[in-house]
Amino acid sequence: MIELLDSTQLARSIKRIATEVVERNSGAKNLAIVGIRTRGVPLAERLATEIEALEGIRPPQGSIDITLYRDDFRELTDSPNVGGTSILFDVSDKDIILVDDVLYTGRTVRAAMEEIIDYGRPSTIQLAVIIDRGCREFPICADYVGKKVSLKENEYIEVRVMEIDGEEHVVKVDRNS
């Protein structure tokens, strides 16, 4: 297990992403932040806090559970529990910042975009991730990236956040160890 980002570095990444988001969208007025369950949700919360610190406006926040939109639903052995999506604001004409911990195949993001579009027609959807680990299976790329890494076949990434894991850092784990 190798630590890629400690808690301070993770916080700095989020802060930098917040700055980039605000820069690119000329402020925070039209923003809304949607975290992908599970770990995207606390990360979206942090991002909203950082944006608020910069601009004095807290963008509306939502969470999304992509289970019902998965393209491999019928291959799963069980019907997974659905945590439920909560988007309580009108997405129409908003600039949506979609937040997830790791970007890998791009399939989760595809499902999340489809779900958001079912709520209305946002002006833009932008993607923010903490780790981009490559190996995309869909033509999707992130607009804001905490750190890019390339992994060997037997390695994977774990982003751990205080609210869920009781610790805060990003690690690279070797499946064989």
Place this chain on the structure above:
Amino acid sequence: MKEHLLGLDGWSGEEILEVLDHARTFRKVLDRDVKKLPTLKGITVANLFFENSTRTRMSFELAEKRLSADIINFSASTSSLKKGESLRDTVDNIWSMKVDMVVIRHVAVGSSHFIARRCKAVVINAGDGSHEHPTQALLDLYTIRERFESFEGLKVCLVGDALHSRVIRSNVLGLKALGAKITLCAPLTLLPFGVEQWGIDVTCDIEEAIAGANVVNVMRLQLERQTAGYIPSLREYSTYWGIHKGLIDLMDKDHIIMHPGPMNRGVEITQEVADSADSVILPQVTNGVAVRMAVLYLLSPRIGETQ
């Protein structure tokens, strides 16, 4: 999760709550502009309604469409049943068309069990004779939970033809599994044999049954019960067992009024009660779609499981 939904018999409180929890997610989807989900894309559901139904059938169809399933419909009145085909042959034929799930309503008790044994499709019972109607009970439970959150110690009064009612049977099983306190009220002639073994309170006195109740679930009185001699007259039934404002006043002040529909206004329930602010009869219908979506979702077969 169970393999089929043939009835609530044998379902634990935990299993029922899993369905109700999921229904909550689907209920939220019904409030969106786009109410469709891609989840069951590629799954084919056959709706076999050997007995007439409007609400249940539409509710199932809508739930299936909302989940993007493909649907084939069958109704007794327009089918080769009229030409004398047996249930077994009809089902074998539909199964041969390679469906994944079957929703069935049939007048024969145990018909859905029969089909579950006969083919590998996932079977959902939409009412089998006077036996069970599990999705109706689940939507009743969902509606109760929406208001009261917990079933523990909740007083539920079921009124009506317990002898023939599959809704009552499924409701009793579900409510018992969840720890509600049930009182069943019906004329003596419409109480089933062995009801004292159901482990619930049974009375013919509606005032006694409804006093202090949080929920009253009023069953439809099949009008043909009168000609069959179970009750002397509709007038007598509505005088002694019809739910009117005076009876509602005896309930706990925190209460709801339910009816599975279709209603005979003026017979088992008065206009005033059916349309009162505490009536959740129409929310029941909305919740029905969400609950059926949850059932379809949770029971949907995986790739390679059916054919």
